[in-house]
Amino acid sequence: MGQLYFEDVNVGDEVTPIQKNASSQQLVKYAGASGDYYQIHYDDGFARNNGLDGIIIHGALKNAFLGQLVTDWMGPHGQLKKLSVSYRAMDFPNEDLVCSGTVTGKRVEGGAGIVECEIALHNAAGKATTPGKAIVSLPMRGA
Template structure:
């Protein structure tokens, strides 16, 4: 499925999102199974706190995936992502309640490159705290 966003229709400064992605303890259990990452800090509150964390935390790769989802949903094709990288700034703490937590992701077209590529800068927060830093994707546009 080719990218649906046309290079000529995109301007530097174009805003993408924000989108809100809920994360609950059940989300973490499902991600453990899907990823094979069963580190106890992602599902056991006692162990997470013994490790110095405030509570159970989401997998960094899950947080990273939610940020990438904003980009792939916008561009219309996961295969259009040419490069993607982030730095983890803070963990996403997931309380043991019915509400869980939200990761809010927003993006902005920071630069247009040759070959119909664009650089997307991303911001991801949880509870108003930046959870990703230097989040950036390069996408191939139509």
């Protein structure tokens, strides 16, 4: 995995996108790993009885996908400082999802290279169902 440096980042740069597609099996694995056993994420009948069109992806799993977007991009010596997401619409399994982002700001703060990004998870129709923000601290080449 490559390392991103503060000097190499400019406002307007793209956060390298990642693709995801959550199978129903992944939702079950996530339920087990996270301890979120709410049945709308793996029991189709239960989900439909709750007025949904079928099982839906855990919001927190989409949050995890957006976390990976940022940690992959910043590299092992980057530090994630802040990660926020809002769940604007539901997402469904077996759908091609894209996580992407844009650099919106950079500054040096207490000797650290701070970079801010707007990020979002998009559904197959291209709608940003889960927008958010991330703040990372990146290493500097001189340091």
